[in-house]
Amino acid sequence: MIRVGIADDHPVVRSGLRALLSTCEDMTVVGEARDGRETRALALDVRPQVLVMDLMMPGYSALDLMASLRERASxxxxxxYTGYPAEHxxxxxxxxxxxxxxxxxxxxxxxxxAIRALHAGRRYITSDMAGVLAQRSSSHTGEGAPHQTLTPREFQIFLKLAQGDSPAHIADTLCVSAKTISTHKARIMAxxxxxxxxxxxxxxTKRRLIR
Structure with missing residues (x-):
């Protein structure tokens, strides 16, 4: 039986995943998380074999969590599992x-x-993701696109700004101060x-980084 954890800040997504996995005799949902802090606790305390995790959640994003999970929940x-583009x-x-x-x-x-592949110890790389990796490996020469100079946190904030979120709303979502977001925004613009x-x-929009 594959022990699966679900981490997503949207209840409808968690519910849909839970319903899907309930149809599989070889899978069971052992825990759910709705933000970064709960996701960290789920991984460290419950230890699911496979964690299906959204990219952007309140508190800590997947980008913030990976280093900690790699060290403490290997x-x-x-x-x-995300709606954000794979390119970045x-x-x-x-x-x-x-x-x-x-x-x-x-x-x-x-x-x-994908869940079964990960449980079996394999990576799951889609054809689209393979194309991105191939393009990255063959394009080390030349200057990258401006958004590729951003740190993961800056890019996260950049996408939220591009989608029309206010600094105050972004600050509330990421559990940081509005001043911190304003500082990040200034660096991004520069x-x-x-x-x-x-x-x-x-x-x-032109780069198809948002929909």
Whole structure:
């Protein structure tokens, strides 16, 4: 029996995953988490064999959690399950210890296959993710896109700003101060040579970083 943990801040996603996994005789849900802190506790205390984890959650994102989980819960195989594009996040998360990266638009059958692959000790790399990794490995020459200069936290905030979230709302979501978000925003704008929110949103839309 595969012991699966679910970490997502949207109740409808957790409910849907729970219902899907309940149809599988070889899987059981041993715990759920709705934010980064609960996810960390789930991984360290319950020790699911496979943790299906959203990328962006209140408190700590997957980017924040991976180092801690790699060191203290190495037996937990992490499958990133997200609506965010793989181009920026996928390679970094796989490098930091995630065993797979799936988009939320995937077929349920593929999600189940990924969980079984991770439980068997394998990584699960989709064809899209393989293409991203191949492109990264063959494009070390030349200057990267401006958004690739951002740190993972800066890119997380960049995406939220591009989607129209206010600094105050982002601060509340990430459990930090509004001043911290404003400081990050200033660094983002400087690194990317952007001068307004509309330029930031246009950049993200043009690069297909947001939907």
């Amino acid at each position: 037996g937990v195989a992490v499958l990133i 996040y996928g390679p970094a998360l796989l490098r930091d210890g995630a065993r797979g990266y799936l988009g939320k638009d995937c077929d349920p059958v593929e999600l189940l296959a 690194k990317m040579d952007l001068h307004s929110n509309s330029e930031l949103t246009y950049y993200a």
